[in-house]
Amino acid sequence: MSHSRFLSLSRFRALLIKEFIQMRRDRITFAMMLAVPLMQLVLFGYAINSDPKYLPAALVTTSQDHYTRAMVSALEMTDYYRFEHVVGSVREAEALMARGDVVFVVTIPSDFARKVDRGERAQILIEADATDPSVASGAISTLSTVASRALLRERGITPTEAEANRQLEVVVHRRYNPEGISHYNIVPGLLGVILTMTMVMMTSIALTRERERGTMENLLAMPASPLEIMLGKILPYFVVGAVQVAVVLIASSLLFDIPFVGRMWLLLLAVLIFVMALVLLGYTISTVANTQMQALQLTFFFFLPSILLSGFMFPFRGMPFWAQWVGEIFPLTHFLRVVRAVMLKGADMPAVAFEIAVLAGFILAYAAIALTRFRRTLD
Amino acid sequence: MHAIDVHGLVKRFGEKTVVDHVSMMVEQGEIVGFLGPNGSGKTTTIRIMCGLLTPDEGGGRVLGYDLVTEALKIKREVGYMTQRFSFYEDLTIAENLEFVARLYELRPVREHVDRTLEDLGLTSRRNQLAGTLSGGWKQRLALAACIMHKPKLLLLDEPTAGVDPKARRDFWDEIHRLAAEGLTVLVSTHYMDEAERCHRISYISYGKLLATGTVSGVVREAGLVTFVVEGPGLERMVSEIARLPGVEQVAPFGATLHVVGSDEKLLSDSLAVIASRPGVTVTRGDTSLEDVFIQFMSKAQDNMA
Ligand SMILES: Nc1ncnc2c1ncn2[C@@H]1O[C@H](COP(=O)(O)OP(=O)(O)OP(=O)(O)O)[C@@H](O)[C@H]1O
Ligand SMILES: [Mg+2]
Numbered sequence: 001m002s003h004s005r006f007l008s009l010s011r012f013r014a015l016l017i018k019e020f021i022q023m024r025r026d027r028i029t030f031a032m033m034l035a036v037p038l039m040q041l042v043l044f045g046y047a048i049n050s051d052p053k054y055l056p057a058a059l060v061t062t063s064q065d066h067y068t069r070a071m072v073s074a075l076e077m078t079d080y081y082r083f084e085h086v087v088g089s090v091r092e093a094e095a096l097m098a099r100g101d102v103v104f105v106v107t108i109p110s111d112f113a114r115k116v117d118r119g120e121r122a123q124i125l126i127e128a129d130a131t132d133p134s135v136a137s138g139a140i141s142t143l144s145t146v147a148s149r150a151l152l153r154e155r156g157i158t159p160t161e162a163e164a165n166r167q168l169e170v171v172v173h174r175r176y177n178p179e180g181i182s183h184y185n186i187v188p189g190l191l192g193v194i195l196t197m198t199m200v201m202m203t204s205i206a207l208t209r210e211r212e213r214g215t216m217e218n219l220l221a222m223p224a225s226p227l228e229i230m231l232g233k234i235l236p237y238f239v240v241g242a243v244q245v246a247v248v249l250i251a252s253s254l255l256f257d258i259p260f261v262g263r264m265w266l267l268l269l270a271v272l273i274f275v276m277a278l279v280l281l282g283y284t285i286s287t288v289a290n291t292q293m294q295a296l297q298l299t300f301f302f303f304l305p306s307i308l309l310s311g312f313m314f315p316f317r318g319m320p321f322w323a324q325w326v327g328e329i330f331p332l333t334h335f336l337r338v339v340r341a342v343m344l345k346g347a348d349m350p351a352v353a354f355e356i357a358v359l360a361g362f363i364l365a366y367a368a369i370a371l372t373r374f375r376r377t378l379d
Numbered sequence: 380m381h382a383i384d385v386h387g388l389v390k391r392f393g394e395k396t397v398v399d400h401v402s403m404m405v406e407q408g409e410i411v412g413f414l415g416p417n418g419s420g421k422t423t424t425i426r427i428m429c430g431l432l433t434p435d436e437g438g439g440r441v442l443g444y445d446l447v448t449e450a451l452k453i454k455r456e457v458g459y460m461t462q463r464f465s466f467y468e469d470l471t472i473a474e475n476l477e478f479v480a481r482l483y484e485l486r487p488v489r490e491h492v493d494r495t496l497e498d499l500g501l502t503s504r505r506n507q508l509a510g511t512l513s514g515g516w517k518q519r520l521a522l523a524a525c526i527m528h529k530p531k532l533l534l535l536d537e538p539t540a541g542v543d544p545k546a547r548r549d550f551w552d553e554i555h556r557l558a559a560e561g562l563t564v565l566v567s568t569h570y571m572d573e574a575e576r577c578h579r580i581s582y583i584s585y586g587k588l589l590a591t592g593t594v595s596g597v598v599r600e601a602g603l604v605t606f607v608v609e610g611p612g613l614e615r616m617v618s619e620i621a622r623l624p625g626v627e628q629v630a631p632f633g634a635t636l637h638v639v640g641s642d643e644k645l646l647s648d649s650l651a652v653i654a655s656r657p658g659v660t661v662t663r664g665d666t667s668l669e670d671v672f673i674q675f676m677s678k679a680q681d682n683m684a
Contacts, residue, residue, distance in 0.1 A: 014481030218465035223455045
């Protein structure tokens with residue numbers, strides 16, 4: 001019988017089977033692994049993404065002519081706007097928006113009716129509070145056509161698209177966050193966020209649990225190599241990650257109708273590399289932490305900046321330079337670039353090869369840290 | 380070749396020296412008892428020997444392998460039973476044994492597990508979670524698991540704590556049978572009767588090895604004399620006797636008192652007063668291993684003070 005020092009299939013199998021059994025027995029964790037991503041997807045997905053309706057709006061107008069009334073009722077008919085305030089001056093309206101009382105300010109100039117009657121190009125101004133860009137985006141996107149159709153109907157003309165656009169110019173100002181994010185960005189991003197949280201959290205207690213239950217002493221006294229222990233611990237979670245990916249992808253295509261223009265295999269490749277990096281990161285944390293509590297704290301210490309600086313919450317290029325630098329050290333940052341490029345822009349392999357290579361680099365780095373940090377003794 | 384040949388082992392945790400220059404030689408096939416009060420460093424010493432802790436000083440060989448550089452080889456040929464149950468409580472008995480069998484690359488796994496279960500008498504409970512076993516059964520499972528791969532050296536840390544007398548008797552019979560086949564055993568225990576079943580004992584206190592040898596040798600070297608006092612109203616005499624010059628220990632044993640001291644002359648003179656009372660007899664008795672240990676412990680406390 002030959003004894004390999006670093007990796008023996010029999011020993012690896014022993015550890016793998018043991019981990020799978022323990023995972024299966026731990027019903028709550030097992031359920032959480034599937035329920036949590038779904039719940040997060042639904043919660044975040046709808047909370048962030050939903051097309052919010054009946055948003056409070058203020059109308060700035062000086063006249064009460066029938067065009068204005070038609071415009072207001074057309075906007076209200078879209079169900080997006082609820083005009084709660086009618087004010088006479090821009091300053092009053094701005095104060096309302098600054099206080100957060102209204103999300104939109106619709107300004108109809110005093111010469112509006114005159115211009116429409118003469119057949120000149122009329123303007124209305126819609127200001128949207130874009131601090132949370134997804135809130136306003138649905139309302140704004142429907143606005144232009146709705147408004148011009150209403151106007152033409154009011155003049156007794158059956159509108160064509162071209163006519164409508166010539167007749168009315170809707171000027172949209174996004175306030176506070178001029179870049180705006182397409183809400184399609186969010187669901188693919190959520191995939192990365194959900195995986196980051198669950199994968200790292202579950203694997204971060206891999207070794208600490210053995211240590212706290214006292215089983216580490218026995219495990220270390222038996223001939224298992226650090227590499228075997230590591231692989232035995234992370235592989236089951238890698239499988240869980242794969243299942244989560246499937247769940248999130250299927251659910252997001254059913255629930256959110258995200259256009260998927262890229263190549264599926266490329267997305268899956270990126271996801272698997274990303275998940276591998278995450279379980280290794282979690283395992284690395286568990287070689288450092290002494291207790292499960294510490295492991296969870298470290299996980300969150302990693303998770304929060306991951307979310308904030310990866311480009312999930314704020315547009316990456318909009319962050320200060322130093323923050324972009326920090327952001328580069330999170331796998332999520334690179335994953336987001338790949339997943340958005342592949343899912344939304346249909347990017348092919350050469351376009352994302354660099355980011356995928358960076359993700360693979362994380363795997364090597366984390367594995368190296370974990371293996372050197374792993375203590376073969378109880379010291 | 381000695382199964383254990385270590386010298387000058389030192390282990391410190393922070394400021395505290397827990398193992399203080401411990402040297403130990405154990406022949407192949409020997410059963411050595413490892414005794415000492417709580418916190419004296421038994422577990423720590425055993426952990427060093429199976430490569431679970433690195434000594435701060437000292438070193439040596441276990442089964443011919445270097446303690447520090449060849450830990451993996453040592454692990455493969457040593458069976459270590461931890462003081463605290465450290466198998467997986469959320470795995471069944473059979474699953475735990477399968478895990479161990481695969482880790483040691485025993486083939487076929489199934490056969491090894493079945494035989495071990497049968498020897499244990501746990502075949503019918505093979506699918507019970509290990510965590511639901513009673514304390515004594517956990518000990519027996521752990522022991523069975525650590526001899527499954529036929530180790531050359533067994534390091535047992537209080538293997539019979541909480542085990543019933545019959546199972547303990549079986550356990551010691553098994554240990555002697557294995558030793559006869561050449562297995563070496565180092566076993567820590569707090570039970571005197573178990574110490575007496577060892578070929579040799581080592582006594583450790585505050586990290587220092589104080590005595591080593593056969594039970595009778597250790598007792599002899601301690602140089603203690605024991606008198607047995609019998610008679611009416613013994614309970615009332617205890618404190619009186621304890622104050623007499625030369626008396627180092629007084630302990631009631633059933634209807635008698637054992638009085639122990641190291642100066643025979645002084646002790647017998649002191650006890651003469653007691654012996655002259657009506658109905659009281661004082662005779663020479665045998666010093667037991669326990670008397671010797673109690674003596675060690677009280678001395679160690681004096682040193683600490
Ligand atoms: N990891 C550790 N860190 C700090 N101190 C430790 C550690 N492990 C053991 N000790 C200390 O070392 C001393 C010896 O402990 P050890 O477990 O070796 O004693 P023992 O002889 O096995 O005792 P017992 O009979 O109670 O099992 C104790 O004072 C203990 O507090
Ligand atoms: Mg101990």
